[in-house]
Amino acid sequence: MTPTGKANATAINAHNAHCILLNLKLFPLPRAGRGIVRMKDNPFSRLAGAPQQNYPWTTSDELLYMSDSLSFDRIADKFDATRSYPDETWSAVIEAIAGALDKEKRILEAGVGTGRFAGPLQAKGFNVVGVDISARMLEKAREKKVENLFEADLRALPFRDHVFAQTISIHVLHLIKGWKCALAEIARVATDSFVSVGFMKEESPAEEIRRLYDEACKQLGFAVQHQGVRERDLPELLPPDSEKLIVTLERPVDVQKLIEDYESRTYSQEWSVPDDIHAQAIQAMREACEGVETVMGKERIVLLVWDMKRIRKFSKGEEPYRT
């Protein structure tokens, strides 16, 4: 059930059923239109008909990963507010992505979230289809009038081979334990290029404060880490075909707000930190920052583009999850 209630869910289901029927006749993939195609409702999904919380093809380890405890559902309400950028910076990011995409072709946004990229790109006339595993993030995107949304796992995409030309994926691969499976799936469904944006945090006082959390956890015996690879670190494993600086952003960061965001576990790498260690790490941040109101943060924002053939080769041998 979506947070917006039963009536809404019924409307979405009716809409999806209509789109799916239409689609089966006309298109190689179901059209979500203004609704969200759920995993179990999607005729091309390997999960079609399966209860959503019961994935028969997972091992118990994978099932744990896919449980709600690691879902972005938990921060859907505050996601946009805690990841905001000045308007002119965001416009430059959207323009740069748009410049790497082809309006005539179908584009997949893998891990579309609340539609921060898909929304403005659709408004510019790009044919973007968004996929995400989090129903609540998708619901937020739908509230913002983002269209063509599919609830699915990137490691088992519910689409036929080669139905997309390009894929965008931003801030997603670090969350996925089988991130190479996700890449293999992306390279199966898309033909031309893989586009991402690296938000590279530069050395700065704000970065030092962020690091305090990880360091405190480490001292207490817990290594804070991602289960996948950040897109911004992918160039170290597979150099991109093109890399272009979009903007360098220096801005003041409100220190108490930063600590509050950490305290409420806004960032996914904090989600597996045990409560007692988390509490002590926050205390360490507070003590180190006592009396400090704002510090400067610095970020380099970079457009990264890979030829999909190289992504395919790189992820070859990673069998996508199958039923």
Ligand SMILES: C[S@@+](CC[C@H](N)C(=O)[O-])C[C@H]1O[C@@H](n2cnc3c(N)ncnc32)[C@H](O)[C@@H]1O
């Ligand atoms: C940090 S958010 C980024 C969302 C969006 N790309 C953005 O930058 O605004 C990561 C998104 O990836 C989604 N995600 C994580 N694992 C996924 C998976 N296995 N399949 C599909 N989506 C996944 C999360 O639900 C979340 O919405």
